Amino acid sequence: MSTPLVATNSRVKEARKLSRRSVRTERRLFLADGPKAVEGALGATTHDGEPCVVEVFATPDAAQRYDDLLGGVDDVVLVDDRAMAALSDSVSPAGVVAVCRFVDVPLQQLLETSSPPLVVCADVRDPGNAGTIIRTADAVGAGGVVLTGHSVDPHNPKTVRASVGSLFHLPVAVEPDTEVAVRRVRAAGMDVLAADGAGELDLFEIDELLADDVAWLFGNEAWGLPEDVAGLADHRVRIPIAGRAESLNLSTAAAVCLYATARAHRG
Template sequence: MLENPRSPRVRAVAKLSKRSARVETGLFLLEGPQAVREALRYVPGAIVELYATPTAWERHADIRQLVAEHEVPFDYVTEDVLDAMADTVTPQGLIAVARQTPTAVKDIFAASPRLIAICEEVRDPGNLGTIIRAADAAGADAVVLTGRTVDPYNPKVVRSTTGSLFHLPISVGGDLADVVSRAHAAGLQVLAADVGGGDLLSARADNTLVKPTAWLFGNEARGLEADARGLADQALKLPIYGQAESLNLATAASVCLYESAFAQRAEH
């Protein structure tokens, strides 16, 4: 059992809450039973090591079974050690260290996707995590991150995805113009979600949303820059029927992705 919160091993795990350490090592943190469980189910080979308090280990029989099945390295830790490793204030007894497994953007478009999300300059970890989760729920084929979008392996992003990070391909660090070009070459239209765009209901009525689509989402505060918006085939906005000033980015993205999912599934 690891008992010293100041040991080099514990400190190395704790450093993964910082981007510099994640870039240097290619590793990231998974906290809590949900994230650990989904990683064990979908990418068990990516898990480098797993740490658990005895209480948490006894509580999660399904995780014990998956760890044994995939022969994942495991150690008991004290509550103090887990607290020192964790990014959260109240960790839930389980932490894993995993390898980052991004997908090359060329491989995403080579797979003939019908629905993807492109995130350009999305900076809030909670928003990005929720968009990844919504894309997963809507049956999207991938999420592509461009520009200075927040690191998908940021602990807050990982928690916000509630495991969806491991369910669909995620591409990072792409150039938006290159990604849009690849989307067009793969037969996808690119629709920008933008407050200055046309009415989403009209696009629904004329069957625009039935086509294979890459939705383009911009920064929370500024939206899409003019040059980024100009790369899209069309810009669309969600109507606001009440008195709300605007919609949260992740909420708007969820609606857009589901509108396309509904239209495509009704057609096919």
């Protein structure tokens, strides 16, 4: 067994730089932290067919613990605990991290190859919310997620972890211009439904609409959808709240809307 690399090793230091969005964007590489993320990455390819995983770092203990997972990897790079702590953003690192190629797909490819419903996230900044929405969209059988405007990078370590592997098998596109994204989704034949607490339609009363080809539009965690963005949608839909709660958390609201859509499709 080779001697584990230390935190000051140049190979470890270069991988560590991928914690910064600017470096990820420049290199189109990111870190997948933990066994679930690494498992998803090992089974994934990029939109142009390349293997997602470039290399895997593991502590000696983790390499033994996850032997079934890593057995098919040609060359696992062993690192010591301090080097793993530098590569992982987890409080308690699981001991395995993969360097991966970006897995986002061009918006047009997503629209041409994915079936409704779709999810459009406008200016969703919190990586945990973004990852949870990707995971939920995957769970309900949605066709994909589009992150628009100033949304978080889908390859952010916290987003990757919150998606619990779904990032690697659900198409995700990035489009800086929200208006462009919404117009292209509508041009693809989908009704765009804006989740809006003051919406004119009640989610519980629109099963017929939900059973059609739709895309959900969700806004920022703090301020929701600006008027000009909400105005791009075909309809604004509110989630009825029977109690005294002012609103729902973004990822919770997305889950309610997406499962209502999935139920309508089954009906």
